[in-house]
Amino acid sequence: MSILITGASGYVGQELAAALLTTLPSSTVTLTDVVLPTVPKSAAQHGSRAQCIEADLTNPSVVDSLITSTNRYDTIYLLHGIMSSGSEANFELGMRVNLDATRYILDRLRTVTPGVKVVFTSSLAVYGLAPSGYIINESNFPAVPSSSYGSQKLIIETLLNDYSRRGFLDGRAVRLPTVTVRAGKPTQAASSFASDIIREPFNGRPAVLPVAKETEMWICSPATVVRNLVKAREIPAEKFGDSRSVNLPGLKVSIAEMLEALESIGGKERRELVEERYDADIDRIVQTWTPNFDTKRALELGFVGDVSMRENVEMYAKSLGSE
Amino acid sequence: MSILITGASGYVGQELAAALLTTLPSSTVTLTDVVLPTVPKSAAQHGSRAQCIEADLTNPSVVDSLITSTNRYDTIYLLHGIMSSGSEANFELGMRVNLDATRYILDRLRTVTPGVKVVFTSSLAVYGLAPSGYIINESNFPAVPSSSYGSQKLIIETLLNDYSRRGFLDGRAVRLPTVTVRAGKPTQAASSFASDIIREPFNGRPAVLPVAKETEMWICSPATVVRNLVKAREIPAEKFGDSRSVNLPGLKVSIAEMLEALESIGGKERRELVEERYDADIDRIVQTWTPNFDTKRALELGFVGDVSMRENVEMYAKSLGSE
Numbered sequence: 321m322s323i324l325i326t327g328a329s330g331y332v333g334q335e336l337a338a339a340l341l342t343t344l345p346s347s348t349v350t351l352t353d354v355v356l357p358t359v360p361k362s363a364a365q366h367g368s369r370a371q372c373i374e375a376d377l378t379n380p381s382v383v384d385s386l387i388t389s390t391n392r393y394d395t396i397y398l399l400h401g402i403m404s405s406g407s408e409a410n411f412e413l414g415m416r417v418n419l420d421a422t423r424y425i426l427d428r429l430r431t432v433t434p435g436v437k438v439v440f441t442s443s444l445a446v447y448g449l450a451p452s453g454y455i456i457n458e459s460n461f462p463a464v465p466s467s468s469y470g471s472q473k474l475i476i477e478t479l480l481n482d483y484s485r486r487g488f489l490d491g492r493a494v495r496l497p498t499v500t501v502r503a504g505k506p507t508q509a510a511s512s513f514a515s516d517i518i519r520e521p522f523n524g525r526p527a528v529l530p531v532a533k534e535t536e537m538w539i540c541s542p543a544t545v546v547r548n549l550v551k552a553r554e555i556p557a558e559k560f561g562d563s564r565s566v567n568l569p570g571l572k573v574s575i576a577e578m579l580e581a582l583e584s585i586g587g588k589e590r591r592e593l594v595e596e597r598y599d600a601d602i603d604r605i606v607q608t609w610t611p612n613f614d615t616k617r618a619l620e621l622g623f624v625g626d627v628s629m630r631e632n633v634e635m636y637a638k639s640l641g642s643e
Numbered sequence: 644m645s646i647l648i649t650g651a652s653g654y655v656g657q658e659l660a661a662a663l664l665t666t667l668p669s670s671t672v673t674l675t676d677v678v679l680p681t682v683p684k685s686a687a688q689h690g691s692r693a694q695c696i697e698a699d700l701t702n703p704s705v706v707d708s709l710i711t712s713t714n715r716y717d718t719i720y721l722l723h724g725i726m727s728s729g730s731e732a733n734f735e736l737g738m739r740v741n742l743d744a745t746r747y748i749l750d751r752l753r754t755v756t757p758g759v760k761v762v763f764t765s766s767l768a769v770y771g772l773a774p775s776g777y778i779i780n781e782s783n784f785p786a787v788p789s790s791s792y793g794s795q796k797l798i799i800e801t802l803l804n805d806y807s808r809r810g811f812l813d814g815r816a817v818r819l820p821t822v823t824v825r826a827g828k829p830t831q832a833a834s835s836f837a838s839d840i841i842r843e844p845f846n847g848r849p850a851v852l853p854v855a856k857e858t859e860m861w862i863c864s865p866a867t868v869v870r871n872l873v874k875a876r877e878i879p880a881e882k883f884g885d886s887r888s889v890n891l892p893g894l895k896v897s898i899a900e901m902l903e904a905l906e907s908i909g910g911k912e913r914r915e916l917v918e919e920r921y922d923a924d925i926d927r928i929v930q931t932w933t934p935n936f937d938t939k940r941a942l943e944l945g946f947v948g949d950v951s952m953r954e955n956v957e958m959y960a961k962s963l964g965s966e
Contacts, residue, residue, distance in 0.1 A: 460784070461785065467805075475802070478794050
């Protein structure tokens with residue numbers, strides 16, 4: 321079992337690599353990113369089955385040497401990308417990394433290892449503004465993105481569907497909720513604050529909340545996202561039907577509820593490290609994300625539901641204690 | 644008023660050029676296609692305001708010389724493309740013409756004449772199979788194409804939406820029903836038969852019906868399509884809201900009803916020129932096209948509804964008499 325992960329230096333990439341190395345004893349995992357990835361600490365004992373490669377995937381010859389017919393991967397996880405704020409701020413860069421590099425990888429894969437399994441992390445940002453309270457599933461609402469990031473994700477989903485229909489590849493596009501609580505550093509995602517407001521206080525640092533506390537978000541704990549990414553490769557192709565795109569399970573939660581969980585588990589002094597400072601640019605993007613999803617299709621395909629906000633924050637607090 | 648039409652040798656391109664030259668007395672119209680276009684006969688008296696250019700739009704330097712900052716068009720109609728059967732049979736060609744060449748044009752336009760108006764002929768093939776009887780509008784059903792043609796159209800729509808949102812261009816993507824009765828020759832569209840079974844008998848030639856007579860289609864007469872293409876450039880940008888994509892008005896009609904109109908207007912001997920010969924490849928594509936649309940949005944934007952099947956066939960018959 322040979323697996324390639326792109327964007328493997330990122331938070332989700334690292335967590336996924338650790339999970340694959342730990343749960344698939346016969347697997348070899350190749351981690352690649354524009355910054356040389358490291359083997360996740362939590363999987364250090366499986367380091368002999370991991371390979372780390374620095375690779376700029378916007379360079380076709382780099383992709384060509386990474387993906388060859390003699391070095392066939394069983395599954396490719398495409399996690400690389402410029403995040404939402406970054407793609408909005410730098411249109412050309414987002415197009416080059418999120419669209420062109422990814423398309424080139426798909427074309428390289430279908431040429432040298434046709435039919436190979438590809439798991440693509442898409443995003444619920446493929447959806448634009450929904451009517452208030454409207455509960456979205458995969459078949460009752462059009463994907464009309466309100467950001468360049470969402471547009472680029474939707475275009476790759478569309479290619480992956482067509483490539484899968486034609487038998488070029490076996491694609492699975494999983495639309496991730498906002499992943500929180502993420503360890504590591506604040507990111508260029510417009511949703512970065514949703515982790516920052518928990519993580520930073522737990523590490524004794526201040527955090528900024530750029531949107532109103534009443535804002536509701538559709539989130540998912542890292543543990544559940546990783547379980548579902550592992551699951552994504554195990555689902556038989558024929559179960560997907562006409563579309564390879566799936567809205568992953570998550571949890572609808574208000575920022576106020578997140579802050580309550582923070583205070584309840586971390587105490588008042590941690591809660592007080594969160595400063596409310598409105599940012600119109602971030603808010604404009606976040607307000608286009610609906611928090612209302614019906615993920616029956618995902619659950620029927622075998623993906624798992626998320627934990628409560630409280631359990632989520634507890635898991636994060638516990639992970640700090642164990643380091 | 645300077646207008647560029649790509650794919651202007653095609654049937655719709657010719658009809659559109661004639662309509663623009665006739666109804667906009669101060670306009671100049673540039674017709675371009677991979678085959679040198681001609682000035683439509685019906686607009687021959689306006690030939691001095693028309694320019695015809697042979698151009699392979701898959702060649703970036705050809706696009707660069709066609710679209711320059713000194714030669715600013717007010718509106719660009721993007722009608723070029725490999726049709727549905729052609730894109731399914733030759734994947735690479737469809738991608739190159741329908742996706743890459745079109746994207747390159749959009750990028751050239753936003754660079755040299757930012758904000759320019761672009762009307763893109765998309766297709767209802769952006770939708771895959773809908774539940775039986777389900778009536779689609781722009782906000783109640785996802786666009787998940789069942790063909791490479793539909794995928795390529797959807798990707799350009801997604802780019803055009805994002806480019807319009809960012810102010811790069813002022814895009815309008817109109818999703819055309821099956822255009823029938825088309826004059827000219829059978830085409831590479833999977834829907835070609837929907838015109839063939841009327842046009843060919845009226846010209847004394849046999850035609851093949853590759854799908855069952857019970858099949859229902861969502862069609863539109865050429866006259867209505869052209870009126871709506873002219874209309875597409877007149878609608879104020881702000882009226883489109885979050886999406887530049889519109890399902891154009893049409894008519895739901897069964898093949899049996901089309902054949903009845905043929906026999907009623909053209910007589911039994913014309914009806915007998917239609918041979919029923921099932922084609923599984925064509926049928927597979929056609930059966931993914933739903934005939935059920937609610938086009939309230941289009942009508943609210945100012946697009947016009949279609950005529951009856953009978954009027955449609957009468958118009959075609961009359962056009963022959965006037966030649």
